[in-house]
Amino acid sequence: MPGSKPPAVPVSEPERQELQALVHAHTTAQQIALRARIILLLADGLTAPAVARQLKTTRRTVRLWRRHWLERPGSPVRQRLQDAPRPGAPATFTAEKWCQIMALACAPPDASSGRPLSHWTARELADEAIKRGMVDTLSVRHLGRFLKGGRAQAPPESLLAQHRPGRGGRREDDRCHHPLSPGPRVGGRGGAGAGL
Numbered sequence: 001m002p003g004s005k006p007p008a009v010p011v012s013e014p015e016r017q018e019l020q021a022l023v024h025a026h027t028t029a030q031q032i033a034l035r036a037r038i039i040l041l042l043a044d045g046l047t048a049p050a051v052a053r054q055l056k057t058t059r060r061t062v063r064l065w066r067r068h069w070l071e072r073p074g075s076p077v078r079q080r081l082q083d084a085p086r087p088g089a090p091a092t093f094t095a096e097k098w099c100q101i102m103a104l105a106c107a108p109p110d111a112s113s114g115r116p117l118s119h120w121t122a123r124e125l126a127d128e129a130i131k132r133g134m135v136d137t138l139s140v141r142h143l144g145r146f147l148k149g150g151r152a153q154a155p156p157e158s159l160l161a162q163h164r165p166g167r168g169g170r171r172e173d174d175r176c177h178h179p180l181s182p183g184p185r186v187g188g189r190g191g192a193g194a195g196l
Contacts, residue, residue: 006047006048006063007070009039009069009070011040011043018077019039019040022036022078023036032081034055035065035081036077037055038055038057039065039066041054042062042066092142093135097134097135098146101125101135104120104129104134105125105147109124109128122140122141122143122147123140125143125147126138126139
């Protein structure tokens with residue numbers, strides 16, 4: 001005995017035109033184009049297994065996007081073809097907050113911080129960021145991972161410059177070096193050990 005007939009997939013003429021435009025546009029992401037093809041074929045009356053065979057995908061995928069399409073009536077076509085929001089906590093810090101923390105890390109500890117340091121440690125830097133109101137909380141471990149290179153989105157060399165009054169022009173040692181390192185790097189181009 002066959003199961004219940006799946007619901008029809010209604011597509012208005014403007015929606016159909018937008019779906020076809022997405023399918024044919026060279027700039028459309030492949031997953032969005034596949035989803036648009038699924039909806040168009042379902043709207044033409046094909047069954048989920050037939051659509052899956054034709055598009056070389058699974059019936060589960062076809063059924064998933066039919067359900068997404070039907071659950072979001074009245075939304076713009078592109079929005080109806082987007083993934084549902086993923087679970088999990090949102091990002092803790094904005095890029096602006098990380099920039100403020102990096103700027104603090106690149107500045108030498110001064111007298112106003114009340115810390116007798118020549119270089120920041122991750123613990124001191126986290127405490128100072130909290131003290132200055134940049135963030136409410138900041139794990140030393142999280143900060144340490146960020147500063148030690150767990151930030152694939154950042155360039156390999158720091159782009160922030162340290163302000164050093166009394167010097168004219170920018171020199172090699174004026175760059176902001178890794179805040180947790182003992183000082184300027186050596187062995188780089190033109191530095192000590194060059195040509196060895």
